[in-house]
Amino acid sequence: MSVLLAAAEPKVQLTSQTRILAAAIALIFMAMILELIRRDRLQERYSVVWFVAGLGMLAGAAFPGLLGVVADLMGVRDTNVALFSIILLLLLGLALNFSVIMSRQSAQITRLAQERAIEEARRQAGSGDEALEPEERRARP
């Protein structure tokens, strides 16, 4: 009986107090990102995703019905579950994105270290040596 009643209740219950709080947090969050960019602590290309997250938060606070619509689309009865699922997926995607960026940068750092080491070794091997001939000029056997 209580289950039926719960299902009939309005899907999103946010008091105006929580809505104001959520909107304030979203705005502060975006202001922080702007500040980080301004101080060169964060590059623009990595900030886009965070702005999108901030705007999403703001939209959720401004239009509480939105979450209900999304939950319906997902086929989830409980809007809280929908909210947490979305956030979880978003964070998972972000973490993966960072791993990809990290892998690329790690490969770049390795190559940089190798280039430096090779440069130094060639200098030691002696300039003017045949060993310094660039491979492009070399005829293949």
Place this chain on the structure above:
Amino acid sequence: MRTLVFIPAWNEAASVADVIVDVRERLPGADVLVIDDGSTDATAARAREAGAIVASLPFNQGLGAALQTGYLYALRGGYDFCAHLDADGQHPPAEVERLLAEVYADRADLVLGSRYRDPAARLDTSGEAEDEGADYRPTLSRRIGTSVFRFFLTLATRQRFTDTTSGMRAANRRVMTLFSENYSPDFAEIESLQLAVRQGLRVEEVPVRMLERAGGHSFLTPLKSAFFIFKGMIVLLVGQFRPRRVEAER
């Protein structure tokens, strides 16, 4: 015809000089390069004193990156052939000479020294002898790892390998070109074999004699070995899905 012999070394000050002297004595025509992989001891200084060229990586990058540095140096320097061996004195330079003979004769693009293939097997028509060399006694965890990798690499490449993690190899320019661009920093030995076979290169194993380590300790503990094996299997699996590029030059 120019040959580069390179030696990846990470904190091998105790043994690196002897290896260099041995190599120079045995292979007087070859240039010797030591890749100092961010050593914190006197490896680079000892290597220079012993007459090697030294490429010092600014921080420890792992064996894969160190070996790739050697292949890249050989490629850029216009060397026709290269070989590498470990800095701990396990690999006799005389055996490296035999590996090089195979690439000189163009019988293979990449030649590995295998401590598990009995030298007698070369004369044996069956070629199936797989006894361990008399000079080399591996630990249990190494033996398990070796057989697991042997099995999976053979499965992946459809070619029989006995010593998949061998750090004694000789190669020609085709291999230099491939490895200087595509070489996994994490799992150098096994993935590189898979890669070379998939790219249509001729990879061959030659039985060699290896010695006990002259200095330093093996980094493998049982737990690390288990992780190492697990990682290797994932690397091999992923490698099977990499695109197969047939080299235009062949």
